[in-house]
Amino acid sequence: MTGKRIVSILAHRLAIIAYVVFALFPLYWLLKVSVTPNKLLYSEGIKMWPSRTSFEHFDFVLKHSEFPTFFKNSLIVSGSTAIIVTVLASLAGYAMSRFSFRGKYWIVTLMLLTQMFPLVMLVAPIFKILSPLGLTNSLTGLVIVYTAFNVPFATFLMQSFFDGIPKDLEEAAMIDGATQFVAFRQIILPLTLPGIAATLGFVFTAAWSELLFSLMLISGNDSATFPVGLLSFVSKFSVDFGQMMAAGVMALIPACLFFLLIQRYLVQGLTAGAVKG
Amino acid sequence: MASHAAARNGGARRDQRPLKKRLADASAPYLYSAPALILIVTVMLVPLILGISYAFRDIQLLNPMSGGFIGLDHFRTLSQDQNFFRALKNTLWWTGWSVLLQFIFGLILALLLDKPFYGRAIVQALVFLPWAVPSFLAGLNWAWLFNPVVGPIPHWLFALGLMNEPYNILSDPQLSMWGPIIANVWWGIPFFAITLLAALQAIPRDLYEAASIDGAGPVQRFISITLPFLAPTIAITVLLRTVWISNFADLIIVMTNGGPADRSQIVASYIFTQAFKRLDFGYASAIALVLLALLISYSMLIVILRQWLLSKD
Numbered sequence: 326m327t328g329k330r331i332v333s334i335l336a337h338r339l340a341i342i343a344y345v346v347f348a349l350f351p352l353y354w355l356l357k358v359s360v361t362p363n364k365l366l367y368s369e370g371i372k373m374w375p376s377r378t379s380f381e382h383f384d385f386v387l388k389h390s391e392f393p394t395f396f397k398n399s400l401i402v403s404g405s406t407a408i409i410v411t412v413l414a415s416l417a418g419y420a421m422s423r424f425s426f427r428g429k430y431w432i433v434t435l436m437l438l439t440q441m442f443p444l445v446m447l448v449a450p451i452f453k454i455l456s457p458l459g460l461t462n463s464l465t466g467l468v469i470v471y472t473a474f475n476v477p478f479a480t481f482l483m484q485s486f487f488d489g490i491p492k493d494l495e496e497a498a499m500i501d502g503a504t505q506f507v508a509f510r511q512i513i514l515p516l517t518l519p520g521i522a523a524t525l526g527f528v529f530t531a532a533w534s535e536l537l538f539s540l541m542l543i544s545g546n547d548s549a550t551f552p553v554g555l556l557s558f559v560s561k562f563s564v565d566f567g568q569m570m571a572a573g574v575m576a577l578i579p580a581c582l583f584f585l586l587i588q589r590y591l592v593q594g595l596t597a598g599a600v601k602g
Numbered sequence: 603m604a605s606h607a608a609a610r611n612g613g614a615r616r617d618q619r620p621l622k623k624r625l626a627d628a629s630a631p632y633l634y635s636a637p638a639l640i641l642i643v644t645v646m647l648v649p650l651i652l653g654i655s656y657a658f659r660d661i662q663l664l665n666p667m668s669g670g671f672i673g674l675d676h677f678r679t680l681s682q683d684q685n686f687f688r689a690l691k692n693t694l695w696w697t698g699w700s701v702l703l704q705f706i707f708g709l710i711l712a713l714l715l716d717k718p719f720y721g722r723a724i725v726q727a728l729v730f731l732p733w734a735v736p737s738f739l740a741g742l743n744w745a746w747l748f749n750p751v752v753g754p755i756p757h758w759l760f761a762l763g764l765m766n767e768p769y770n771i772l773s774d775p776q777l778s779m780w781g782p783i784i785a786n787v788w789w790g791i792p793f794f795a796i797t798l799l800a801a802l803q804a805i806p807r808d809l810y811e812a813a814s815i816d817g818a819g820p821v822q823r824f825i826s827i828t829l830p831f832l833a834p835t836i837a838i839t840v841l842l843r844t845v846w847i848s849n850f851a852d853l854i855i856v857m858t859n860g861g862p863a864d865r866s867q868i869v870a871s872y873i874f875t876q877a878f879k880r881l882d883f884g885y886a887s888a889i890a891l892v893l894l895a896l897l898i899s900y901s902m903l904i905v906i907l908r909q910w911l912l913s914k915d
Contacts, residue, residue: 337714341719345725345729348729348791349731352731354747355743355746358746367751413641414638417635417639421635424630424634429631432635436642441845441901443870443897444849445849445874445890446887447650448877448878449653449656449886450650451645453883469641472641473644473645473646474645474646476638480638555742556742566751569742569746573739577736577739584734
């Protein structure tokens with residue numbers, strides 16, 4: 326080992342550490358303020374760790390605020406969206422992967438275009454359409470909208486997973502007398518389980534994070550999702566930093582769980598069709 | 603396409619299947635994709651067309667008398683709207699800096715992660731974590747970090763002598779745009795790093811070995827091997843990301859709400875404010891239509907550039 330090599334390894338490790346610190350510091354701060362008792366919040370404001378920690382903010386948020394309702398609403402919306410999108414995207418992705426048919430080019434183009442145009446354009450018309458149907462201020466309305474928004478990307482994702490499975494498998498099954506749908510359901514789908522898990526995770530996280538449409542479509546507290554609830558909480562009680570950050574930590578939990586679940590597929594799986602955040 | 607048509611004709615000549623089965627087979631791909639397509643058309647395409655029609659109508663949610671066709675009135679108002687032009691300028695600023703910084707730091711991170719080292723898997727999971735943080739939470743989190751009451755950043759800047767007193771840059775008209783930009787960079791680095799890392803790992807390793815035997819230094823290897831291999835990925839990712847970020851209003855709405863005095867308003871957040879706060883759906887749709895036209899021209903540029911890149915190979 327020459328001196329030059331040691332220096333370059335050292336620089337590499339230091340740069341890595343800098344990135345890890347930059348990535349984690351905001352989340353660390355969120356956690357830190359959420360466990361700082363109110364009395365110490367201002368006196369020890371910028372200390373790296375408070376001299377005493379407590380879970381009083383979490384206790385308050387769970388027992389005396391509407392966050393459990395928001396949490397439940399978001400869970401229902403994101404969970405239903407993820408499941409419906411994955412079913413629809415598996416079917417459509419299978420069609421894209423296994424068949425060549427008239428109009429396929431236009432379907433792919435349409436799906437690509439939906440990834441390009443500004444969704445904020447749709448805020449007003451979707452409100453106008455859903456309002457007479459009684460689907461504003463309802464979780465069902467949100468699920469429908471989120472499902473449509475996420476289906477194109479999920480279809481590309483599922484297609485790339487299907488493309489990785491040899492065609493011979495279902496051809497063999499069909500020679501044995503199975504219809505293509507049976508072969509798809511009993512042979513191909515089980516093989517794409519990792520892909521299905523990844524798609525579920527992506528869609529769940531996307532729906533959990535969505536802000537603009539839930540702000541527009543939801544007005545009451547009863548059907549507010551987590552982002553809407555947190556923002557209205559912030560504008561109403563903007564001095565209770567401990568409580569807000571405790572709620573923030575709660576919003577982080579499902580997203581992080583899903584991330585840990587899917588993160589090993591990220592580099593291999595995402596690259597095929599990744600155009601979306 | 604030609605070979606595929608020939609195969610289909612060949613298949614038809616030898617086709618011994620009964621008509622019913624043939625029909626079922628021919629309709630299969632449509633049946634598989636129908637549910638997804640119907641949903642996309644009704645929830646995205648129909649509102650899009652409806653939204654375009656709103657741009658020429660007077661539609662205010664709270665005014666039952668509104669709804670009439672008013673031609674190009676919205677666009678005349680728009681051409682006089684100083685806030686809109688400021689938002690347009692801010693959009694360039696916001697998109698340009700966000701994409702540039704995300705790309706540079708994402709590329710560096712990808713290069714760092716491309717080298718094997720002890721604990722790489724766990725480091726990769728940790729540095730990609732911001733990407734999983736919901737955008738509204740990323741916005742709030744950074745807004746709190748910039749807040750001198752609970753956040754450390756103003757105090758650090760004060761200690762470094764960059765500020766006269768710890769204050770919130772989000773309420774400073776000169777600097778407020780940098781708050782959302784920094785949050786966006788933090789949030790978006792992982793996306794670039796993931797995409798570029800995948801492209802890096804596809805470069806054949808023996809190329810590097812051959813180059814070092816020929817005496818090429820690390821900088822030379824980077825310029826003559828890594829960059830040319832990454833170029834297509836970089837071009838496509840940067841261009842698509844530019845479109846996406848110029849539409850990405852969440853962080854701005856959460857952190858500054860366009861303020862102070864519209865200094866951090868971008869076009870996307872301006873559209874949302876018109877629809878959400880002023881409930882003026884007609885005017886919001888007119889701005890949206892202009893934004894769409896701008897983005898389509900930009901996308902045409904992508905397509906032309908892509909053709910040019912492909913024809914060069």
